[in-house]
Amino acid sequence: MSEAADRLAAVQANIADAAKRAQRPANDICLIAVSKTHDADTIRPLIAAGQRHFGENRVQEAAAKWPGLRAESPGITLHLIGQLQSNKADEAVLLFDAIHSLDRPSLVTALARACDKAGKQPQLFVQVNVGDEAQKGGCMVAELPVLLAGAEDAGLTIDGLMAIPPAEVEPAPYFALLDELAERHGLPLRSMGMSGDYATAVMLGATHVRVGTALFGSR
Template identity: 65%
Template sequence: MEQAVPSSSLEQSPLQQVQARIAQAARIAGRKAEDVTLVAVSKTKPAEAILALIAQGQRVFGENRVQEAQAKWPDIRTAHPEVALHLVGQLQSNKAEDAIALFDCIHSVDRPSLVTALGKAQDRLGRKVPCFVQVNIGAEDQKGGCAVADLPALLEQARSAGIEVIGLMCVPPADIESAPFFALLDKLADDSGLPCLSMGMSGDFEVAVQLGATHIRVGSALFGER
């Protein structure tokens, strides 16, 4: 027998449903929902879908690629200067200056060459952008992120380059329980004196919130499957 779905949840928009799930996860962990920043990942989505979420009150968005963001965000930001834009995908060193010019936060600093490029770009543009260092938390060859063992040296280099590192980011291995990886990232951030954790996506953001995420990167739960 199918379980009845509460009518209240049927009346909620996807954004409201995600917000309610964040609030519930935060309550379980003894946290405040407002301490969790929802980054709406709008990669491949048209301006119309983004504007619909802005109209509902969403104020932080994430894009995976500099080129795609350059194509669709200038007009949106002109109309909505209050909206923040985060880069949540991999960044090529030769796009560092474009990224510093366009984004308000970068989640994917992961190697010495990129640190050098970002530091130089900040100096040239006179603009500081807070960053997360991405950790390859599952030691997967195909994923970006610095190795756990290399984290202290990369953090030191970033700070020396004048980059404001605010936290750590990770993408756990797919199809296995993400909680141990989130717990490890939390410990690494704590050991490094970093206050922020960018972790959790549509499939596991509630676990991430319970384990200390300050930024969650949610796409399909807000926009639908790609």
């Protein structure tokens, strides 16, 4: 447990330092512990150390482990950070408090229907393909205004944007682009930054950082 607490404290200190350099309050940044592929026994020490926001990539995996963990530890906020299939929208809306990967009109339709059925809406982020990468999820930058308008027409509230910059390149320009897009569209939240670059993301406006390896260690 002390190892998990030490890792958490180190990440929190790095976030606080980056926020200070950017002249931002550290408590404006939400740290999401990326718990995908980790079992309940690996997650519990981080919960015990005080971590309350967790991120999962797959609805099925989250459904298998989080109801039990949440029963043990009330107050957990669960984020879906992986791609979402439209046929999983109903389950995702019931299970997650935030969905970071809204990226296409068909998913807008499925989520609007699911939210109406559930009588609630998770916090929603539109994922933007800031690097124009064919193999990666996210709507293209040019398509963002139409997708946002479609979400509004469907009755969905979009709270922010999410991005994963291309690998092996300097991420700062992509973080700056996402920040500028969010600003342009009047969206308050920016989900960007992972274990290798979250400090840079905080410097460039991130409100949510998604950190796995730095908290759980290498696999």
